[in-house]
Amino acid sequence: MQNQIASRAGFTLAHLPLLGAGSSRTESLASYVLRLAHAHGYRPNDFIKLLAPLSGQAERDAGQWIGQFLDTRFSDEASVLACWVPLLEQLTGVSGLAVATLGTWGSLLTRRGSDxxxxxxxPHCLEDGHRSGGAHMHLLWSVGLVQACPHHGTELESVCPHCGAGRTPSGRPAKRFAMHAPGVCASCGGWLGTVDPRQPQASPREIPQASNHAVCVAEQIGTLIARPLGPEESLRVHCTLNVAKDRYFGGSMVELARWIGLGKSTVHGWLSGEVVPELRRLVELALKLRVPLGDLVRGCTDSLPLSLTSGSAGLKSYVRAEPRPDEKRADLRQLFETRPDLSIREMARLLGMNPRDVYYYEPELARAHSDARRMEQSEAREAVLDEAAQGVMTHLARVESVGECTTVRDLRAAAANEAPSLSYADQQRVVTEVLKDWAA
Structure with missing residues (x-):
């Protein structure tokens, strides 16, 4: 098969080994494609266009594959596992590239809410890889629940520190981020690590520390990435839960459901094996039972402690079922002091809690933070509307000076040129108000 595709393509690709395989630092397939393109002197988009006709899906053009490559879907969709993994294995001669995708876990890591x-x-991992000559993007970073680095205990970044790429004009995280090579921003060519090569004398950037809970979640999911599910293995969460029910709750499903905090019907579906809990629930169960997540989903009961208060099952000492209220308050205060740019929802996501809990544990700080952000957003919005109005007035003055006619569409375009982030309704509002003032 490899010779057939190579002869049909007329070329072969460099034999690049997959970096970090067998650990939580396993390279993602998107990062592997970036390294292949760089090794052959191609830009990533041109490299995708070169290989797209060989993917075996004639109904999808290169543009669709490029769009999928620019976001995280290139590491989790079934079409990538079915088309691109065999293609790259055959052209490079490297086997086992399926572990560079989340598809080895089926729908567990790729279902809605997990990607x-x-x-x-x-940035620290990219810097470590750069020093060792193997900078790459980790597959672990493609899982939405992962918000921290389990190796350095810092928050993950999604915005270029040099040009701001990765954030929309409204300030929200962008769904797509282009790179020339792993760790190199395609918009400005800046290095995404902690040390800027263009300023070697400057001190390394400081990355905010993540909460203990976020680090625990990343470490647990890392056990899945380090050891993918084999072709003959299946999810056996129900086996682990049934042993835990018998060992800790005297065989009572009611007591187990009360301890988990869910209804009996939900827990019954888990115990029967008819339903597999979603990833967020599995991580919570692993932390409560103090077992590695990989053992929980495989049904390995040897790592279950004799009681719920004994042992830590080989996890780090700070792993716990649920942070105590005083620890939650301390983590929240730290975020309020060090990351005032975050919203309440983003803070709650970093700490693994509900946004309502933020108002429960720190009501005064949360309200003051929300009021301050609301005022900032209101002032920023008014500033944008003023810029758009100024652009419309400039356009009207120019048209009137030369005796030409104009249309509402031209006025909306003038507003959009000054403020590209404005919606259609806001553009219409600005034009209407400017025309009223102009007529008066």
Whole structure:
């Protein structure tokens, strides 16, 4: 098969080994494609266009593959596992590239809510890889629940520190982020690690520390990435839960459901094996039971402690079922002091809690933070509307000076040129108000 595709393509690709395989630092398939393109002197988009006709899906053009490559879907969709993994294995001669995707875990890591919305990375990991000559993007960073680096205990980044790429004009995280090579921003060519090569004398950037809970979640999911599910293995969460029910709750499903905090019907579906909990629930169960997540989903009961208060099952000492209220408050205060740019929802996501809990544990700080952000957003919005109005007035003055006619569409375009982030309704509002003032 390899000779057939190589002869049909008329070329072969460099034999690049997959970096970090067998650990939580396993390279993602998107990062592997970036390194292949760089090794052959191609830009990533041109490299995708070169290989797209060989993917075996004639109904999808190169543009669709490029769009998928620019976000995190290139590491989790079934079409990538079915088309691109065999293609790259055959052209490079490297086997086992399926572990560079989340598809080895079926729908567990790729179902809605588990895949990352934005492309994210750890600057410290990129810097470590750069020093060792193997900078790459980790597959772990493609999972949406992962918001911290389990190796450095810092938050993951999704915005270029040099040009701001990765954030929309409205300030929201962008769904797509282009790179020339792993860790190199395509917009400005800046290095996404902690040390800027263009300023070697400057001190390394400081990356905010993540909460203990976020690090625990990343470490647990890393056990899945380090050891993918084999072709003959299946998810056996129900086996682990049934042993835990018998060992800790005297065989009572009611007591187990009360301890988990869910209804009996939900827990019954888990125990029967008819339903597999979503990834967020599995991580919570692994932390509560103090077992590695990989053992929980495989049904390995040897790592279950004799009681819920004994042992840590080989996890780090700070792993716990649920942070105590005083620890949650301390983590929240730290975020309020060090990351005032975050919204309440983003803070809650970093700490693994509900946004309502933020108002419960720190009501005064949360309200003051929300009021301050609301005022900032209101002032920023008014400034944008003023810029758009100024652009419309400039356009009207120019048209009137030369005696030409104009249309509402031209006025909306003038507003959009000054403020590209404005919606259609806002553009219409600005034009209407300017015309009223102009007529008066």
């Amino acid at each position: 990352a919305v934005v492309r994210q990375w750890c």
